[in-house]
Amino acid sequence: xxxxxxxxxxxxxxxxxxxxxxxxxxxxxxxxxxxxxxxxxxxxxxxxxxxxxxxxxxxxxxxxxxxxxxxxxxxxxxxxxxxxxxxxxxxxxxxxxxxxxxxxxxxxxxxxxxxxxxxxxxxxxxxxxxxxxxxxxxxxxxxxxxxxxxxxxxxxxxxxxxxxxxxxxxxxxxxxxxxxxxxxxxxxxxxxxxxxxxxxxxxxxxxxxxxxxxxxxxxxxxxxxxxxxxxxxxxxxxxxxxxxxxxxxxxxxxxxxxxxxxxxxxxxxxxxxxxxxxxxxxxxxxxxxxxxxxxxxxxxxxxxxxxxxxxxxxxxxxxxxxxxxxxxxxxxxxxxxxxxxxxxxxxxxxxxxxxxxxxxxxxxxxxxxxxxxxxxxxx
Ligand code: ADP
Numbered sequence: 001x002x003x004x005x006x007x008x009x010x011x012x013x014x015x016x017x018x019x020x021x022x023x024x025x026x027x028x029x030x031x032x033x034x035x036x037x038x039x040x041x042x043x044x045x046x047x048x049x050x051x052x053x054x055x056x057x058x059x060x061x062x063x064x065x066x067x068x069x070x071x072x073x074x075x076x077x078x079x080x081x082x083x084x085x086x087x088x089x090x091x092x093x094x095x096x097x098x099x100x101x102x103x104x105x106x107x108x109x110x111x112x113x114x115x116x117x118x119x120x121x122x123x124x125x126x127x128x129x130x131x132x133x134x135x136x137x138x139x140x141x142x143x144x145x146x147x148x149x150x151x152x153x154x155x156x157x158x159x160x161x162x163x164x165x166x167x168x169x170x171x172x173x174x175x176x177x178x179x180x181x182x183x184x185x186x187x188x189x190x191x192x193x194x195x196x197x198x199x200x201x202x203x204x205x206x207x208x209x210x211x212x213x214x215x216x217x218x219x220x221x222x223x224x225x226x227x228x229x230x231x232x233x234x235x236x237x238x239x240x241x242x243x244x245x246x247x248x249x250x251x252x253x254x255x256x257x258x259x260x261x262x263x264x265x266x267x268x269x270x271x272x273x274x275x276x277x278x279x280x281x282x283x284x285x286x287x288x289x290x291x292x293x294x295x296x297x298x299x300x301x302x303x304x305x306x307x308x309x310x311x312x313x314x315x316x317x318x319x320x321x322x323x324x325x326x327x328x329x330x331x332x333x334x335x336x337x338x339x340x341x342x343x344x345x346x347x348x349x350x351x352x353x354x355x356x357x358x359x360x361x362x363x364x365x366x367x368x369x370x371x372x373x374x375x376x377x378x379x
Contacts, residue, residue: 007095017092031089038086045079048072063125067114074111077104156214160207167207171200202327209335213320216263216342222371225261227254227300231289234268238276245276251289255298258371263343268302270336271363275304277330280358297349297366305360314353340365347371 010016017023021031049072056068081104084097126134178185178193185193231251235242242249249272272287279285285304292299309317309324316322318341323334344351344365355361 011095011099012093013095014092017094019092020089023092035086035089038082042079042083042086045075045082049076064118064122067111067118067122070107070111070114074104074107077107080104153214157211160211160214163207164204167200167203171197171204174200202333206333206335209333209339210320212266213335213339213342216266216339216346221260221262222258223261224256225259225264226256227264227291230254230261230264231268234265234272238269238272241273241276245279245285247276247279247285247287249287249289252291254289254291254300255293257298257367257369259347259367260343263347267340267343267365270340271302274336275302275306275361277332278306278361279304280307294366296370297368299364299366301362301364303360303362308357308359308361309353309355310357311355314355318351 020026026034052068052072052075056062056065062068077100080100081097084093084100087093088097174193174197178190178197182190228251231254235249241247268289272289275287276285283305285306287305288301288303290301290303292301313324317324318337320338321334322338323332325332341351344367348368348371349366351363351365353361353363
């Protein structure tokens with residue numbers, strides 16, 4: 001114990017030893033060789049942590065950052081022992097030397113433990129070759145998916161296109177039947193024609209919406225889209241709907257982002273017309289459009305004071321043909337939100353909602369700031 005107290009009280013005291021030059025017999029060459037080698041090692045050991053530090057700062061998000069810091073400290077302290085060794089040729093700071101060595105020893109052991117601990121994780125890290133291989137594999141899978149999507153799109157287009165023609169014939173003959181035989185038909189007969197005609201109109205709406213749904217998908221039509229302009233365009237087209245409902249729509253400034261303009265327009269159209277359509281009877285619809293900027297994405301919000309949606313339907317309403325109301329209550333096909341979801345997901349975003357039944361709904365969707373599609377990777 002006494003020795004320890006004495007050690008620390010005389011930490012910087014150099015009176016117990018001669019400088020190393022006078023300890024034994026050193027030739028000039030031997031002494032300077034020792035000193036120069038120590039200084040060289042120290043210089044190299046100093047540079048390695050600096051390079052590591054720059055690497056950690058420049059290369060953000062590298063894994064096992066703590067091991068890098070520990071490794072840097074370990075090399076720095078090892079270097080310091082060599083500097084002290086060279087210094088001792090003139091000033092015999094043997095106590096400080098021992099302390100620096102102890103510190104270097106502790107940090108070295110810490111580094112060893114960290115290396116053993118993180119060994120499996122480090123082995124699990126993918127090399128750039130492995131990454132490249134995986135990227136190529138994913139690109140191929142994505143291309144195959146794009147192709148099958150394209151085929152599906154074509155199929156849906158042809159099917160709905162072909163369905164329209166017999167539908168047109170039915171509609172035509174129903175009109176003819178009504179105009180030609182109106183006098184001969186009784187009340188139930190006319191009602192039958194009316195119901196059938198309404199069904200054909202509904203079928204036309206369904207086919208058109210399905211066609212629109214099938215056509216959604218990111219092609220090469222990405223551009224810088226000023227969302228302010230898109231919203232203004234949508235509001236202009238919806239003017240009659242807005243006037244009739246007396247809706248008050250307010251919006252904050254919206255950003256310019258990389259997206260498909262036509263798709264962004266569809267999303268606003270669907271969400272805004274839903275907010276107007278599902279308003280509470282006798283209450284002026286108030287709709288707020290806003291956006292929040294996050295590190296990697298924009299979060300859009302469309303909030304209304306309408307009838308609201310029960311939480312149990314939060315997922316269901318985004319599926320095709322899923323509706324919560326009868327057609328007589330609120331018209332619609334149940335494709336709008338499914339189309340929005342498909343659009344947002346093809347833009348690598350998410351769409352969801354919060355709602356209070358009887359109070360209103362808040363639909364939110366995200367669009368990444370740096371949107372990339374398969375076409376960006378194709379050479
Ligand atoms: P549609 O409006 O043609 O029925 P959507 O896919 O747009 O189809 O919406 C699905 C269902 O979600 C609607 O039938 C409605 O019940 C509900 N919904 C959508 N938007 C709102 C809203 N803003 N407020 C309340 N309910 C909504």
